[in-house]
Every structure is written in C-alpha cells, then in structure tokens.
Amino acid sequence: MAYTTLVPTGTLAAHLGEWVVVDCRFDLANDAWGREQYAAAHVPGAVYASLNDDLSGPRTGTNGRHPLPADEALVATIERLGIGNGTQVVAYDQDAGPWASRLWWLLRYAGLASVAVLDGGFAKWIAEGRPVRPGLENRPRGVFRASFQRQMHATLNEVAQRRTDGRTLLVDARAPERFEGRAETIDKAAGHIPGARNRFFRDNLAADGTLLGADALRAAFSGVLGGRPPAEAVMYCGSGVTACHNLLAMAHAGLDGSPLYSGSWSEWSSDPSRPIETGPARDEQP
Numbered sequence: 001m002a003y004t005t006l007v008p009t010g011t012l013a014a015h016l017g018e019w020v021v022v023d024c025r026f027d028l029a030n031d032a033w034g035r036e037q038y039a040a041a042h043v044p045g046a047v048y049a050s051l052n053d054d055l056s057g058p059r060t061g062t063n064g065r066h067p068l069p070a071d072e073a074l075v076a077t078i079e080r081l082g083i084g085n086g087t088q089v090v091a092y093d094q095d096a097g098p099w100a101s102r103l104w105w106l107l108r109y110a111g112l113a114s115v116a117v118l119d120g121g122f123a124k125w126i127a128e129g130r131p132v133r134p135g136l137e138n139r140p141r142g143v144f145r146a147s148f149q150r151q152m153h154a155t156l157n158e159v160a161q162r163r164t165d166g167r168t169l170l171v172d173a174r175a176p177e178r179f180e181g182r183a184e185t186i187d188k189a190a191g192h193i194p195g196a197r198n199r200f201f202r203d204n205l206a207a208d209g210t211l212l213g214a215d216a217l218r219a220a221f222s223g224v225l226g227g228r229p230p231a232e233a234v235m236y237c238g239s240g241v242t243a244c245h246n247l248l249a250m251a252h253a254g255l256d257g258s259p260l261y262s263g264s265w266s267e268w269s270s271d272p273s274r275p276i277e278t279g280p281a282r283d284e285q286p
Contacts, residue, residue: 003116005252006211007090009125012043012118016131019088020139021046022081024055024099025122028186034099041132043092043118043125047081047139051241055102064267065186065239066102068153074110075146082139085112092118092125095209098201101244105260111147117248120210154234154259156267160274162234163195169228170196171258173237173246174265181278186238189269193236194277199224201237201245217253221246230257236264 003011012021023046025034031052038048049055054077056066069077083089089107091100100117107115118125126132154162162168172192177183179198184190192198203220206212212220225233230250237243240262247258268274 002114003088003090004113005116005248006119007116008119009128009130012090012125013130015088016044019090020082020142022089022091022100022103023048023122024051024091024093024103026051026093026099034093037094039134039136041134042137043122044131044133045137046092047137049077049081049091049103051099051102055099055106062267062270064263064270066241066262066266068240068262069106071146071148074106075144078107078110078112078144078146079142082142083107083112084142084144087112087114087142089115090118091115092121095121095123096202096205096245097121097211097248098242098245101248102241104248105152105244109149109152110144111149112144120208123209151231152259154261156261156263159193159234159236159261159268163193167228167232169225169233170261171224171233171235171243171246172196172198172265173201173235173242174198175200175202178238178265180280181276187266187269189272189276191269191276191278192265192281193268194275195282196236196277197224197281199246201242201249204245204249211249211252214253217249218255221250221253221255225255230255231259233258234261235259236261236268238264239266240264 027033057069091103093099181190235243
C-alpha cells in the first residue's frame with residue numbers, strides 16, 4: 001500500500017528502516033534552526049532537507065522568497081536523499097506540516113506519488129515517547145527518473161492571465177491579517193492578489209495539530225471553491241510553501257488538481273505595477 005497524503009505516527013514506527021524519512025524542520029527567522037534540531041534528535045534513519053538550501057532555487061529579488069528549484073537541481077536533491085522511483089517517502093517537520101508539505105508537493109511534481117506527511121509531525125512523535133536519534137545521517141544515493149507534472153504549477157504570467165478570466169479562483173493560504181493587509185513583516189507590500197479568497201492553512205488542523213478528517217476538509221474546501229472544480233483554483237501564499245499545506249489538505253479530502261503558484265505574494269508584490277487589494281475578500285465585504 002502506498003501512502004500519498006498522510007501517515008500516522010504508529011504506521012511510521014512500524015516501518016522504520018523500510019521507508020525514506022525526511023526531516024524538514026525549519027524556522028523562517030533562523031535558517032540554521034532546523035538542521036540544529038535535526039542534529040540534536042530526529043526520527044531514526046531520517047535525513048535532513050532544508051527549505052532554503054534543498055527545497056528552493058536561487059532568489060533574484062523578483063522571483064519570490066522560495067522559488068522552485070531547477071529540474072536538474074531537484075532531481076539531484078531527490079537522489080541525494082536516497083529516493084528512487086519506487087520509494088515510499090515520509091516527510092515531517094516540527095508540528096503542523098507546512099515545510100514537510102513543500103517536499104510532498106515537490107516530489108509529486110517530479111512524478112513520485114508515494115509520498116506522505118507525518119500527521120502531527122515531530123511534536124506528536126515526541127509526545128508519544130517514540131524513539132529518536134542524534135547526529136547526522138545519510139542514505140545510499142537513489143536513482144530517480146523524473147516525470148514532471150507541469151499542470152501542477154502556475155507561473156506568474158499564467159496567474160496574471162487567469163485571474164480575470166471569469167473562471168479561475170485564487171486562494172491565499174496566509175493568515176488573515178496578512179491577506180487583508182493589516183500586518184506585513186516579510187514581503188515588500190501588504191495585501192493580496194485582487195479577487196483572491198483566503199483559506200489560512202492552520203484552519204486545516206485539529207486542536208492536537210493533526211490534519212482534520214477528510215469529510216471536514218472536503219466541506220471546508222468545497223465552500224472555498226464555490227462549486228468550481230479544483231483545477232480552476234490556483235493556490236498561493238507568501239512564497240509557495242504554506243499553500244502546499246492547503247494542497248495536501250485538498251488531496252486528503254479527494255479534491256486534488258489545483259495548481260500551485262510558487263512565486264506567490266513575494267513574487268507578485270515585488271513589482272509595484274502589479275495590482276494589489278487590501279481588506280477582506282470581495283465576497284466577505286460587509
């Protein structure tokens with residue numbers, strides 16, 4: 001059985017040593033934090049992948065804070081992590097899964113279906129008293145033949161064209177205060193792409209940090225989509241990371257098929273000539 005969205009902690013514990021486990025812990029304010037946490041204690045056998053160094057490409061100042069890696073660079077990272085075409089991969093981060101979901105999306109984009117996120121992350125693993133290991137680990141290099149799923153990705157130009165076509169919905173995964181432009185401490189301008197709706201990625205989570213059930217997620221995202229098929233909704237966030245969490249939640253709910261705008265708000269807002277909207281989404285205005 002291939003796991004393609006979530007893996008419970010107990011299931012991973014039963015397969016340690018069989019699957020490739022990737023630790024994706026990260027802190028936007030401290031680039032070294034995740035690697036330090038990994039070195040102190042991680043799921044036995046896990047290898048580490050950094051959001052900045054491994055799961056993103058070079059930044060130009062106008063292509064967003066976490067642009068996609070080039071195809072060749074992504075394949076090289078996948079193989080360095082010990083992943084092959086038939087590998088079951090489990091990604092985890094500290095808790096909610098936004099960084100792990102970025103790796104989940106990248107592997108699916110490269111053509112690997114058998115990748116899932118650890119439900120509840122390292123926090124749940126530790127809370128349950130499961131084993132950990134210190135130090136750095138490596139795996140034998142994998143052999144991976146990519147089959148890129150280009151329909152999963154939307155470029156800046158495609159978003160600019162589609163946002164006014166009368167069919168496409170943009171869905172922003174950032175916190176409401178950033179979406180509405182009430183608070184912006186990361187990117188160059190405050191607000192959102194005109195016409196977008198807001199689905200804060202943390203609304204996908206239950207109180208214990210695990211993902212909500214498939215039925216609850218299906219109801220929530222069906223409301224966001226407003227009758228559209230998933231392919232007509234483009235998902236974005238600040239830099240193409242937490243939007244992957246929305247895509248994970250949608251896939252778990254059986255609503256797969258929305259493309260990711262990886263450049264997201266950090267790319268869109270880098271050019272002052274692009275339109276910006278502030279306040280609640282238009283269909284939420286008082």
